[in-house]
Amino acid sequence: xxxxxxxVADSDSQLLAAQALAQGAGAGRAAITVNAVPREGTxxxxxxxxxxxxxxxxxxxxxLLNEPRLDGFDAIGVYLxxxxxxxxxxxxxxxxxxxxxxxxxxxCGFNGVVLERFEEAIAWRLGYDLICLNGxxxxxxxxxxxxxxxxxxQRSVLTGLNRQRGVEPQGGRLNRLVFAEQVVMPAEAAExxxxxxxxxxxxRRSPDxxxxxxxxxxxxxxxxxxVETHIDQTLVEALGSPPANLRISYEPLAALLASSRVMxxxxxxxxxxxxxxxxxxxVLADFGLRHDLGTPFFAGSGVLRQLESAADLESLAxxxxxxxxxxxxxxxxxxxxxxxxxxxxxxLATEAGPAEPVLQHPGYVINAAELATNQLRRAAEAALGxxxxxxxxxxxxxxxxxRPDHRNIARRLAxxxxxxxIARRLAxxxxxxxxx
Amino acid sequence: xxxxxxxxxxxxxxxxxxxxxxxxxxxxxxTQIVAPALEASLQAAAPAERSxxxxxxxxxxxxxxxxxxxxxxxxxxxxxxxxxxxxxxxxAASLRGQRGRPLFSGPLQPLVGDxxSADLLPRLGYDLICLHGxxxxEALAWLVRGxxxxxxAHAAIxxxxxxxxxxxxxVSERPQLLVxxxxxxxGSAREKALLYRRFQALALASxxxxxxxxxxxxxxxxxxxWEETTLAWHHRQDRQRPANLQLGQLEDLPLSLMQAWACLGxxxxxxxxxxxxxxxxxxxxxxxxxxxxxGPLFFGSGLMRxxxxxxxxxxxxxxxxxxxxxxxxxxxxxxxxxQRLRRQLEALAR
Numbered sequence: 001x002x003x004x005x006x007x008v009a010d011s012d013s014q015l016l017a018a019q020a021l022a023q024g025a026g027a028g029r030a031a032i033t034v035n036a037v038p039r040e041g042t043x044x045x046x047x048x049x050x051x052x053x054x055x056x057x058x059x060x061x062x063x064l065l066n067e068p069r070l071d072g073f074d075a076i077g078v079y080l081x082x083x084x085x086x087x088x089x090x091x092x093x094x095x096x097x098x099x100x101x102x103x104x105x106x107x108c109g110f111n112g113v114v115l116e117r118f119e120e121a122i123a124w125r126l127g128y129d130l131i132c133l134n135g136x137x138x139x140x141x142x143x144x145x146x147x148x149x150x151x152x153x154q155r156s157v158l159t160g161l162n163r164q165r166g167v168e169p170q171g172g173r174l175n176r177l178v179f180a181e182q183v184v185m186p187a188e189a190a191e192x193x194x195x196x197x198x199x200x201x202x203x204r205r206s207p208d209x210x211x212x213x214x215x216x217x218x219x220x221x222x223x224x225x226x227v228e229t230h231i232d233q234t235l236v237e238a239l240g241s242p243p244a245n246l247r248i249s250y251e252p253l254a255a256l257l258a259s260s261r262v263m264x265x266x267x268x269x270x271x272x273x274x275x276x277x278x279x280x281x282x283v284l285a286d287f288g289l290r291h292d293l294g295t296p297f298f299a300g301s302g303v304l305r306q307l308e309s310a311a312d313l314e315s316l317a318x319x320x321x322x323x324x325x326x327x328x329x330x331x332x333x334x335x336x337x338x339x340x341x342x343x344x345x346x347x348l349a350t351e352a353g354p355a356e357p358v359l360q361h362p363g364y365v366i367n368a369a370e371l372a373t374n375q376l377r378r379a380a381e382a383a384l385g386x387x388x389x390x391x392x393x394x395x396x397x398x399x400x401x402x403r404p405d406h407r408n409i410a411r412r413l414a415x416x417x418x419x420x421x422i423a424r425r426l427a428x429x430x431x432x433x434x435x436x
Numbered sequence: 437x438x439x440x441x442x443x444x445x446x447x448x449x450x451x452x453x454x455x456x457x458x459x460x461x462x463x464x465x466x467t468q469i470v471a472p473a474l475e476a477s478l479q480a481a482a483p484a485e486r487s488x489x490x491x492x493x494x495x496x497x498x499x500x501x502x503x504x505x506x507x508x509x510x511x512x513x514x515x516x517x518x519x520x521x522x523x524x525x526x527x528a529a530s531l532r533g534q535r536g537r538p539l540f541s542g543p544l545q546p547l548v549g550d551x552x553s554a555d556l557l558p559r560l561g562y563d564l565i566c567l568h569g570x571x572x573x574e575a576l577a578w579l580v581r582g583x584x585x586x587x588x589a590h591a592a593i594x595x596x597x598x599x600x601x602x603x604x605x606x607v608s609e610r611p612q613l614l615v616x617x618x619x620x621x622x623g624s625a626r627e628k629a630l631l632y633r634r635f636q637a638l639a640l641a642s643x644x645x646x647x648x649x650x651x652x653x654x655x656x657x658x659x660x661x662w663e664e665t666t667l668a669w670h671h672r673q674d675r676q677r678p679a680n681l682q683l684g685q686l687e688d689l690p691l692s693l694m695q696a697w698a699c700l701g702x703x704x705x706x707x708x709x710x711x712x713x714x715x716x717x718x719x720x721x722x723x724x725x726x727x728x729x730x731g732p733l734f735f736g737s738g739l740m741r742x743x744x745x746x747x748x749x750x751x752x753x754x755x756x757x758x759x760x761x762x763x764x765x766x767x768x769x770x771x772x773x774x775q776r777l778r779r780q781l782e783a784l785a786r
Contacts, residue, residue, distance in 0.1 A: 119549045119732035123725035137578060144574055148761030149736050291554035300582025326582040363738035363756065365721030382744055385637070386630050 003030045003345055004072060008064065008088065009079035010037040012217070015046050017111035018079050020163035021132075022053055024338030033073070035059055037080070043217065045252060061088060065095045075105040075129075075345050082124035086368030087398055089127055093356060094373065094403070103356075105129040105348045107341065109159060112269030113330070114138060115294030119145050123367040126151050127357040130344055132159040135331020150361040157344040160336030161269070164254055164276035175209040176260040177202070177313055178279070180253065180270035181231050183216050185293050189229060193238035195266075196231075198286060198307045200239050203246040206313035212249040214256055216268075262317050264307065267294030271301075272332055275322070282316055300326040373399050377409065377434035384416070384428070392416055408432050437464045437778060440502075440509040442494050442521070444471035446654060448512040449478065451544045451597035453485055455510070455774075458596065462774035467506075469497050480687065495520060499528035508538040508781040510566075515558040522562060538784035540777075542566035544597050545705045546766045549732040553579055560585040563784050566777055567592045569767030591780045593773030595766070598705065599690060600712045608695040612646045613638075613749055614684075614710075616701030617667045619653040621729045625664035632670035634743055639681035642749045650684035650692055652704045698752040703730035711739070711758040712768055718746060718755070736762035 005025070007018040015036055022032040034050050035057040036042065050056045059067060061084075070076075078088050085108055096103045108125050109132030118141055125131050133139050133156050146152045179199055186192055196213075203211040219230045229237075232248050249256060253270060254277060257263055263274035263281045274281040285304035289296050298304060302323035310316050327333060359366060376399035383392035396413045403409055412434075415427035439459065441452035449470060456466035468489035470478050475491050490497075494513055498521045503509065511521050522539055529536040539562050543555045546568040552575050559565050560580065565588060567573055573592050580588050615635060622628060639647040649667045656662060662669040671683045684692050689706065693699065699710035700718040710717045721740035725731035734740060738759035746752060763769075770776070 116550050117727045119735065120725050120727045123731070123735065137581075140574070140578065144571060145732070145735065147736070147765070148759050149738075289557050289560075291550060291557060296553055296557060296579060299580065299584075300586070302582065323582050329581060363740060363759070364735075365724060365740040365742070367724040378744070386633050388630055 001346060002028065003074045003342055005030050005032045005075055005077060005345075006070070006073040007032060007034045007077040007079060008037065008061075009034065010039050010042075010084070011081070012043050012046050013111040014079035014081075015042070015050065016163070017109065018077070019046070019050055019053065021077065021109070021159070021338050021341070022050075023164075024159070024162060025342055029339070029342050033057060035064055037061060037064075041217075061091070065091060071101050071104070073104055074349065075107060077132075078106060078108045078128070079111060082121060082367065086124050086127075089368065091398075098403075105345060107132060107157075107345070110134065110138075112163075113161065113267075113272075113294075113297055115267055115297050116291070120367070122146075125368070126154055126366045127359050127368055129155065129348060129357075130341070131156045132341055133331070134158070134161050135329060135333070135336055137330050150358075150364060151366070155344070157340050158331060158336040159338050159341050161272040161330065161332045162276055162334075162337060163269070164257075164273050173261045173279075174259055175206075175313070176256075177209060177211050177262045177264055177316070178249075178253070178256045178260045178274075179211065179213045180263060180265040180268045180274075181213055181215050182266055182268050185266045185268075186287060187292070189234070191287065192229070192231070192234045195284075195286075196235050196238040200242055200246050202307055202310060202313060203243045205311070207245065209245060209313040211246045211313075212256060212260070213247070214249055214251075214253050218250055262313060264305075264316075267297060271298070275327075275332065280317060280319075281322065282319065297330070300329070302326065373403055373406075373409075374434070377412075380412075380416075381434050389416060408434075437507050437782065438467070438505065439464055439781070440467045440469050440497070440506050442469040442497060442509060442511050442513060443474065444494055444513045444517070446474065446477045447544055449474050452510070452512055453481055454599060455596050456485070456488075458774040459778070462778050464774070464778055469494060469509075495524055498522075498524040501532075503529070503537050504532075504534065506537055507785045508540060508563075511539055511541045511562070512544065515555070518558045518562075538563040538781060540564035540566055540781065543568070543572065546572065546595060546598075546708065547730075547733065548572070548575065550727055551730060551733070560588055563589060564780055565590040566596065567767075568595055569770060570765045572767075589780070589784070591776050592767065592770055593777045594770035595708065595712065595768055596773050596777075598709055598712070600709060606695075607697050608646075610646055611644060611697045611749065612648055612692075612695060613642075613752070614692050614696035614699045615647060615649050615667075616699060616704035616706045616710075617649055617651045618702060618704050619651070619666070621702050621704075622723070623665065623728075628665050628667060629670055632667050632674070635667070636674065636677065636681055638743065638747070638749075639678040641747055643678075643680060645697075645749050646680045646682055648682045648684050648692060648696070650689055651686055652689060652701075652706050654686045698749065698755075700746070700752075703733050707734065708766070711737070711763065714757065716752045716755050717758065718752060738762065 009015045009018040018034050033055040036047055038058055078085055080088060089106055093103055106128050107130040108128045122142060122145060135158055142156055146154055199211055215231045235242060257274050257277040257279040260279050263279045265271055266284050271281045282303050282305045283298040283301060285306050286308050287293055289299055302320055305316055376395045380392040380395040393416050400409050400413055411431045415431045418424040418427050441456060443449040443452045452468055459466050470489050470491050471494055472491055478486060478489055513521055526536045541559045541562045542565050547555055548571055556576060556579055567590055569592055576590055580586050635647055649671060655668055659672055668683055693710060698716040701707045702720045707717055717739050719734040719737055719740045720743060722742050723729050725735055736759055
């Protein structure tokens with residue numbers, strides 16, 4: 001059975017997650033279409049790679065929900081940020097109901113390792129037919145969070161951290177360290193300068209090696225986090241003129257990892273790309289185990305290294321490989337693959353159509369629950385009552401997405417958007433407010 | 437058994453005093469080592485407790501010979517100072533040709549998720565980490581798995597920092613809702629202003645009730661120094677505040693909690709005190725599950741509801757109790773915490 005899957009993603013990280021999933025789902029078992037929601041600053045290289053890999057759509061969420069081909073898929077995978085995830089699920093279900101069309105199973109997941117805010121992220125994802133998790137570590141956290149609650153039956157599946165097609169070990173790798181930069185880890189400018197200085201010192205101590213800093217995004221591109229000072233600027237600020245064997249590279253990370261001996265990171269998911277591509281990963285221990293850096297995730301990896309005190313790059317390259325038990329625990333193991341998702345989806349297909357999940361339980365609040373239309377309208381009125389106009393507009397905008405033909409929602413929203421406060425008050429007085 | 441408990445913040449001092457009372461029942465003699473900055477806070481303690489306290493710089497105590505007369509010490513300092521205390525003590529003991537005394541530490545609150553990981557990290561390497569319940573035990577195991585701290589000793593000793601003993605007071609004559617306010621949840625002046633207006637509206641809509649805004653943190657004695665990020669500031673500025681919207685002070689909190697007919701808060705640890713005492717309790721769900729608001733802590737409580745669903749307030753009085761399984765895993769199921777701690781420390785001291 002070949003499953004027809006649609007993956008919906010927006011920011012570059014989410015698109016990469018979709019790409020990895022599409023790559024991991026074996027050819028023949030799944031036919032995958034990716035919809036990249038248009039977004040300013042999305043790296044062209046990511047879109048090009050998706051285009052090369054299979055069918056790529058570029059529709060907005062609104063266009064997508066009106067797309068007749070949407071019902072032709074067997075399941076839909078959603079890789080959006082928290083609130084948009086919940087919004088998509090809510091709007092999708094409402095739109096199918098309104099159009100009298102069947103719903104398809106919805107699944108979602110995470111883009112790489114989850115370093116922080118796991119519980120918050122799950123609170124946005126509850127209600128999806130399947131939540132893809134990386135490995136046993138995340139599954140244990142999910143179980144603990146939902147234990148004793150009405151959400152304990154939430155289904156999940158382990159899809160692992162393999163993101164690249166593995167390559168055979170090659171002899172001819174370059175004496176090169178690739179540093180996979182992250183835009184906010186560390187976030188402090190002084191620490192970012194310290195990081196660059198320690199890479200430069202290591203380059204000086206290793207004249208036969210090359211050190212490449214691979215920025216997360218180019219200066220004109222954007223990612224989930226806002227970049228205040230791009231790493232190429234930090235390099236100039238910290239070093240003036242860097243050593244000849246240290247430079248910034250914008251080549252694709254996969255290509256760099258496939259040809260280099262060592263990869264270093266603070267806490268990037270690129271750690272696992274390096275393993276896929278036969279490059280030895282090390283995790284910087286110079287800043288200690290700090291929650292804000294995501295380094296505690298790697299505490300058991302066995303490859304934490306102090307760059308500042310390393311003799312040279314050869315000594316880093318000669319260090320041990322990651323601990324296999326830890327790798328399996330976090331999800332890097334052949335038994336955690338996209339195949340598990342396909343099996344779970346096939347299993348779902350044998351069951352009666354997906355029942356709409358019950359997300360309202362007395363005593364429990366989840367992030368996604370407010371997204372029922374009437375609740376949104378009520379919450380918008382409550383926000384208006386406490387003079388929080390911005391929040392009221394936000395909530396009603398989502399309600400309007402769900403019920404675009406609802407005249408009262410449209411009128412109320414139009415009234416809220418009037419810039420002149422007096423005119424707005426008058427308009428709010430005459431437009432019908434939600435009472436239920 | 438002789439122990440010292442060392443604190444350098446008002447919250448740590450309160451937790452240490454509470455732990456000492458429990459340990460006393462387990463036959464342990466506890467000396468409080470209190471940082472000089474806390475001298476005023478110590479004055480609020482009972483005379484007997486004050487007599488068992490020494491006001492002393494914690495890092496000086498770490499290296500002093502007084503430590504030689506103890507079986508172990510519990511260190512509840514500001515996290516960045518935890519490593520310095522441990523290293524200082526070990527170095528001083530080594531110079532005296534002795535083995536250092538067993539040191540223990542642990543999160544002051546039954547934190548979960550990111551807040552717990554961040555709290556545990558600087559405590560790793562202590563001889564013993566005292567945790568609250570099964571939830572924290574599991575989280576610690578994940579944090580240290582495979583790492584240099586994989587063998588980190590720990591003991592789950594229940595909700596050790598949480599005042600839960602009845603103080604023998606009946607509820608107030610007039611119905612009272614106690615609103616447990618936190619300093620930084622929400623953190624901005626604008627959000628606090630919105631929150632204040634909502635409680636003002638609640639008080640207006642509930643003339644038969646007193647709505648008491650109760651900070652769970654100390655406010656400066658001089659109201660001029662109150663900040664806009666406190667409900668107290670907004671209460672003071674409000675020219676039309678309803679008579680039934682009152683303001684409490686931190687020292688009133690335990691008494692107010694006992695007298696309240698119902699309690700409400702976002703993620704104040706005092707909500708747990710209310711829950712274990714069987715008070716009708718509401719965890720405000722209007723903000724959803726947000727990490728910076730400690731939302732994950734009360735996700736499983738079964739007591740979350742939106743403010744709009746709390747009216748009329750009489751409705752709260754028939755609300756169900758907290759989710760028993762969740763509360764048990766948080767630490768409420770452990771009744772012999774002080775004895776467990778004593779046994780573990782005795783084993784370490786051997």
